[in-house]
Amino acid sequence: MVAKGDSVKLGQRIAASTDFSVAPIHSSVSGIVSDVMPWPDPRGNKVLSIVIDSDGRDEWVEGVEPNEQFLSERPSKLISTLRFAGITEAGMNGVPLHVNLTPPEQPKSYLFLVGIPVLKRVHTLLVNGVDAEPNVFVRRAVLHNFTRELILGIQVIRRITGVGKVVLALSEQEAYPSEVIDPLRKAGVGLFWASDKYPSALEPILVKQFTGEEIPLPGGNSRDVGVLVQDVVTLVNVVTAVRDGKPLVDKLVTVAGQGLSRPRNVRVRVGTSVKEMLAQMQIDSTNVHKVLLGGGMMGFAQYTLDVPITKEVYAVHLQGKDQVELFAPEPCFNCGECVSVCPVNLLPNELSKFCEFGRFDDAERNLISHCIECGLCAYVCPVKRPMVHFMRYGKSEIIARKVSV
Amino acid sequence: MTSKKYHMSMSPHMHRGVTLSVITSHILMALMLPAIAGVYYFGWCAVKIIVLCTAAAVASEAGMQRLMGKRIAVADGHALLTGLTLSLMLPPGVPWWIAVLGGVVAIVLGKQIFGGLGNAPFHPAVVGWVVLKVSYPGHMTSYMEPLTGGAAFTSVLAPAQLPLQIVREDLSELMLYPSWDLLMGLKAGGIGEVFVLGVILGGIFLIARRMIFWTIPVAVLVGAGGFSLLAAWVDPEVYSGPLFHLFNGGLMFAAVFLAADRGTAPVTPAGRILSGLTLGIITMIIRYWGGYAEGVYFAVLLTNALAPIFDRIRPTVYGRVKEVA
Numbered sequence: 001m002v003a004k005g006d007s008v009k010l011g012q013r014i015a016a017s018t019d020f021s022v023a024p025i026h027s028s029v030s031g032i033v034s035d036v037m038p039w040p041d042p043r044g045n046k047v048l049s050i051v052i053d054s055d056g057r058d059e060w061v062e063g064v065e066p067n068e069q070f071l072s073e074r075p076s077k078l079i080s081t082l083r084f085a086g087i088t089e090a091g092m093n094g095v096p097l098h099v100n101l102t103p104p105e106q107p108k109s110y111l112f113l114v115g116i117p118v119l120k121r122v123h124t125l126l127v128n129g130v131d132a133e134p135n136v137f138v139r140r141a142v143l144h145n146f147t148r149e150l151i152l153g154i155q156v157i158r159r160i161t162g163v164g165k166v167v168l169a170l171s172e173q174e175a176y177p178s179e180v181i182d183p184l185r186k187a188g189v190g191l192f193w194a195s196d197k198y199p200s201a202l203e204p205i206l207v208k209q210f211t212g213e214e215i216p217l218p219g220g221n222s223r224d225v226g227v228l229v230q231d232v233v234t235l236v237n238v239v240t241a242v243r244d245g246k247p248l249v250d251k252l253v254t255v256a257g258q259g260l261s262r263p264r265n266v267r268v269r270v271g272t273s274v275k276e277m278l279a280q281m282q283i284d285s286t287n288v289h290k291v292l293l294g295g296g297m298m299g300f301a302q303y304t305l306d307v308p309i310t311k312e313v314y315a316v317h318l319q320g321k322d323q324v325e326l327f328a329p330e331p332c333f334n335c336g337e338c339v340s341v342c343p344v345n346l347l348p349n350e351l352s353k354f355c356e357f358g359r360f361d362d363a364e365r366n367l368i369s370h371c372i373e374c375g376l377c378a379y380v381c382p383v384k385r386p387m388v389h390f391m392r393y394g395k396s397e398i399i400a401r402k403v404s405v
Numbered sequence: 406m407t408s409k410k411y412h413m414s415m416s417p418h419m420h421r422g423v424t425l426s427v428i429t430s431h432i433l434m435a436l437m438l439p440a441i442a443g444v445y446y447f448g449w450c451a452v453k454i455i456v457l458c459t460a461a462a463v464a465s466e467a468g469m470q471r472l473m474g475k476r477i478a479v480a481d482g483h484a485l486l487t488g489l490t491l492s493l494m495l496p497p498g499v500p501w502w503i504a505v506l507g508g509v510v511a512i513v514l515g516k517q518i519f520g521g522l523g524n525a526p527f528h529p530a531v532v533g534w535v536v537l538k539v540s541y542p543g544h545m546t547s548y549m550e551p552l553t554g555g556a557a558f559t560s561v562l563a564p565a566q567l568p569l570q571i572v573r574e575d576l577s578e579l580m581l582y583p584s585w586d587l588l589m590g591l592k593a594g595g596i597g598e599v600f601v602l603g604v605i606l607g608g609i610f611l612i613a614r615r616m617i618f619w620t621i622p623v624a625v626l627v628g629a630g631g632f633s634l635l636a637a638w639v640d641p642e643v644y645s646g647p648l649f650h651l652f653n654g655g656l657m658f659a660a661v662f663l664a665a666d667r668g669t670a671p672v673t674p675a676g677r678i679l680s681g682l683t684l685g686i687i688t689m690i691i692r693y694w695g696g697y698a699e700g701v702y703f704a705v706l707l708t709n710a711l712a713p714i715f716d717r718i719r720p721t722v723y724g725r726v727k728e729v730a
Contacts, residue, residue: 044413134419204723204724208723214723214724214725215724216724216725217723217724217725218724220724288411289411289412290411290412290414290418291411292418294416296416296417296418296419297416297417297418297419298416298417299416299418300416301411301412301413301414301415301416301418302411302413303410303411303413304411305409317418319412319418324412324418325418325419325420327414327415327420331520331521331522331523331524332523333425333522333523333667333668334523334667334668334669334672335428335667335668335672336618336667336670336671336672336673336677337423337667339672339673339674340618340674343723344722344723344724345719345720345721345722345723346722347672347673347716347719349672367722367725370722370723370724370725373416375416375417376417378417378420379417379419379420379421380421380423381420382423382424382425382427382428382667383424383425384420384424386414386415388415388416388417389414389415392415
């Protein structure tokens with residue numbers, strides 16, 4: 001929607017797709033488009049990106065108006081507001097939020113024909129207030145500082161989906177002050193004390209803890225068991241979009257590791273490069289040997305600091321030389337450690353060997369597709385086998401074979 | 406663009422820190438108490454066997470790895486552990502070459518022939534012991550009477566028979582063995598087997614540090630104890646009771662250091678319990694009706710062979726879609 005040389009305003013929509021399940025992109029600064037070119041993304045690919053030189057003035061685009069009556073808007077209006085504000089769900093997959101919301105008067109079957117997925121009905125909204133990975137603190141920070149917005153966000157989602165029950169998952173290891181708990185209780189939000197132990201905050205595990213039911217894997221969704229899971233950060237973004245009329249232009253990110261005395265939460269404009277962010281935070285990156293977007297368990301290693309903080313990124317972890325763990329395909333000796341930690345009850349030892357030696361049919365038969373890639377098997381492996389690597393390799397080989405047949 | 410290079414890898418980017426050598430060194434630490442007790446009771450004989458057997462195991466590990474063109478991984482401590490474990494299972498009266506042969510057989514036939522660590526289906530130390538037992542039954546019954554107060558270093562040890570053997574022949578001799586003496590190691594037996602209390606403490610240490618899965622040793626003891634309790638209840642005139650059996654021979658040693666071995670034990674939770682129970686029951690069957698007074702190591706070998714079958718009992722995988730007709 002923009003070309004080189006165009007001037008853009010903060011919050012201006014600069015890219016959009018006709019695909020229902022792709023979120024639009026907004027400029028997070030005001031300035032001049034200096035280039036449209038391939039740029040590294042957090043997944044290690046190069047994707048066509050819009051490079052904008054900021055003029056530092058942060059002029060908002062016209063049409064950004066607060067809407068105080070947002071709670072009485074029609075659900076479908078709210079959904080389209082969220083859609084055009086580019087709100088995405090938590091997690092590195094960055095699924096746009098509107099894809100998983102349908103107003104109570106829907107679903108109507110014809111929607112399926114125009115590419116809008118018909119969703120299963122949900123009875124409960126489960127708000128995830130537990131941080132996904134160790135050393136990530138964004139959800140905690142939102143809980144403590146944006147309680148009011150959080151409650152408004154819950155009300156918005158309630159209005160959109162018509163769910164009766166709202167439950168907030170909190171970490172049982174943490175003490176929350178009454179300023180956080182009381183308003184939530186008053187707003188009719190149930191509390192669920194979830195384990196803080198990784199990977200309990202990952203959606204399939206959290207839903208199992210909460211409902212006792214299992215999401216069908218692979219490719220299942222918590223909606224399959226009647227629960228809609230959204231994290232607290234997304235809900236606060238929802239309020240910014242529907243109340244203030246502002247699209248998603250900044251992100252709360254936990255920065256931790258080498259060069260920091262303790263983890264810090266920072267608010268970063270979407271699209272800022274890691275290099276720029278570290279420079280602004282006055283973090284010396286000379287001793288950094290590994291850069292992770294995401295946390296230490298599920299994050300993606302980066303080959304360059306030019307990679308931008310995209311909407312999916314919730315943490316930047318920096319590792320010094322002695323923090324970098326080296327994994328190598330040493331022979332597995334069947335200690336059984338990975339079996340005892342696997343949250344989805346697989347036999348990672350066996351699966352990793354199947355993948356290592358090309359026995360993909362056996363891997364498939366033993367349900368490798370149910371692996372959620374949490375990384376615990378590699379975390380505990382006494383010979384440091386790159387377990388997640390094997391799993392992803394196996395999965396991609398299995399898919400590739402299916403496609404080629 | 407910067408030219409600086411960063412580490413690239415798949416997630417995760419963290420590790421618990423419990424590596425193979427950490428596990429091995431914990432087990433070595435747990436073996437110290439029984440080993441020291443063995444040296445205290447059996448003097449220079451024990452020292453000689455422990456040193457020779459361990460050295461032979463480490464040397465043959467290095468030799469085999471060199472021969473097969475592999476990286477020499479003696480530093481992981483597994484050969485050391487195997488050698489030490491085997492030496493503690495041997496009777497204190499065996500000649501020096503038995504100890505050496507045992508160490509070599511354990512590593513070469515028990516471990517490296519299968520492709521090294523992780524590929525050996527049987528516990529290497531048990532392979533060594535069983536080969537020696539079958540090949541040299543005479544030497545392998547050269548048990549000694551333990552001596553206390555440092556006398557073991559100055560005087561000559563007197564040959565003795567295993568209490569298991571004696572009681573097997575004449576049940577009335579059972580009176581000679583109060584449980585406390587058995588627990589403290591005042592009886593004939595393998596070098597590291599005799600001090601049962603030390604073995605138990607070692608096991609508690611390993612379980613507390615989560616280096617072994619507690620279900621296996623407990624299941625072994627429940628299996629053996631339950632079976633002998635049942636047998637003694639059926640006919641106390643014929644069968645000796647559970648305490649005598651748990652505190653004698655290598656049962657406790659096998660429960661802690663062999664059955665719960667990382668690598669040859671089953672990996673599934675149900676499999677571990679089942680293999681432990683099986684091991685305990687087979688041990689008692691051999692002891693009551695089998696050809697040997699001490700059958701625990703044969704039982705270990707058998708359950709090792711059954712481990713892949715026990716591993717077929719899998720936990721239910723998360724998220725299996727229910728078939729919709």
